[in-house]
Amino acid sequence: MFKAPRGTSDTLPDEQPYWRYIQNKALEVCRLYGYSCISTPAFEDAGLFARGVGEGTDIVNKEMYVFKDRSDNELALRPEGTASVCRSYIEHGMDNLPQPVKLFYFADIFRYERPQAGRYRQHHQFGCEAIGDASPMLDAEVIHMALGFFTSLGLVNFSLQLNSIGCRKCRPGHLQKLKDYYAPLAPQLCGDCQVRLDKNPLRLLDCKKPGCQAAADEAPRSSDYLCDECGQHFTSLQNYLSALGVKYALNHRLVRGLDYYTRTVFEIQPAEGGSQSALGGGGRYDDLIATIGGRPTPAIGFATGMERIVLNLVSQSVNVPAAEKPAVFIACMGRDACVQSVKLAAALREAGTAVISSSGERSLKAQLRHANAAGAKYTAIIGEDEVKAGVVMLRNMQTSEQQQMPPDELLKLAGSVQ
Ligand code: AMP
Helix, strand or coil: CCCCCCCCCCCCHHHHHHHHHHHHHHHHHHHHHCCEECCCCCEEEHHHHHHHCCCCCHHHHCCCCEEECCCCCEEEECCCCHHHHHHHHHHCCHHHCCCCEEEEEEEEEECCCCCECCECCEEEEEEEEEECCCCHHHHHHHHHHHHHHHHHCCCCCEEEEEEECCCCCCHHHHHHHHHHHHHHHHHHCCHHHHHHHHHCHHHHHHCCCHHHHHHHHCCCCHHHHCCHHHHHHHHHHHHHHHHCCCCCEECCCCCCCCCCCEEEEEEEEECCCCHHHCCEEEEECCCHHHHCCCCCCCEEEEEEEHHHHHHHHHHCCCCCCCCCCCCEEEEECCHHHHHHHHHHHHHHHHCCCCEEECCCCCCHHHHHHHHHHHCCCEEEEECHHHHHHCCEEEEECCCCCEEEECHHHHHHHHHHHC
């Protein structure tokens, strides 16, 4: 028996109302903040992510699905959405448009992770990117948008964690302080952190292993080593957030797992679930576009995992609109009745009424059971007697009342039974 690959899952019809609900709320928030939709390929040149996301990151080193196609091109299933959007921004000359260019996407994301609740090898993100503006006003707007999105979903009790990790100019000073601080502690660190100490010291701060957490709590803070420009940017962002009434917690251990971030980083955490269960996160990536071949272009973005949102909607018992049920089920008995059934189904659909029709090979009782299970409001019953009389029997599935009528009359009613 084949099964969905480990870490992947099918989203069955029963779960679809959650997804549609999230997508509709996302579309609404994008409308309010002026974002346009973009779709990019599910795979890209692997070098785009190696260069953009960073060779020293877990996502590129350990988690990326890399493969060669039949022409020996090295490709990767996208392990995140931002690099692809930036590649597209450069490729299509979007720097000629009024800046910032605001884009959103729904994308499936592939990471070879250890599957667990809320962590999968294929997951789906809703993400937004605002490209071409360095102002902290934009950082505040993106954060406000992310929070507004979760609020509009009916979720409560989430918190905003905020940090600034500086820029190319001031970060080396902080990294050196981190190395100096961690060097004598190296023997106590986990294996991954011993490698990070050398390759990616910033990531020492967000190690989840208990033995490393105590050391990280006391480690030098990036916010203490910001250059004047980064310091002003961070202060200004906090002023905008305060003006918007946004509550946030400064978290000096928040660094995020991708190398491209500069200055602002943020995460939205649900009340339950701990630090591994972020609902969403994002930050500024002012160097990314130049790193992958464009002109230096500041930008900021945000992404959230659809599966994580569904988990939170379920655990917080948020009601989402149910899937629409068919208005009419057509049950038929006998060959002539089935011919009438297909004609009636076609005419009803043309009038905009959703119809399920039965093939007529089962008893009326079985067909009515099917109509009930499908949630139909009415069943139009056509048997030999109805064919002879040129009528259909319309049954109200809630009250079980039945009424004979010519098909034309049912069609006139179609508008009111949608
Ligand atoms: P990231 O691209 O790592 O910043 O992730 C953005 C958001 O996507 C996270 O906050 C999660 O909501 C979600 N996410 C990330 N990785 C996974 C995963 N492996 N499985 C499910 N959701 C994920």
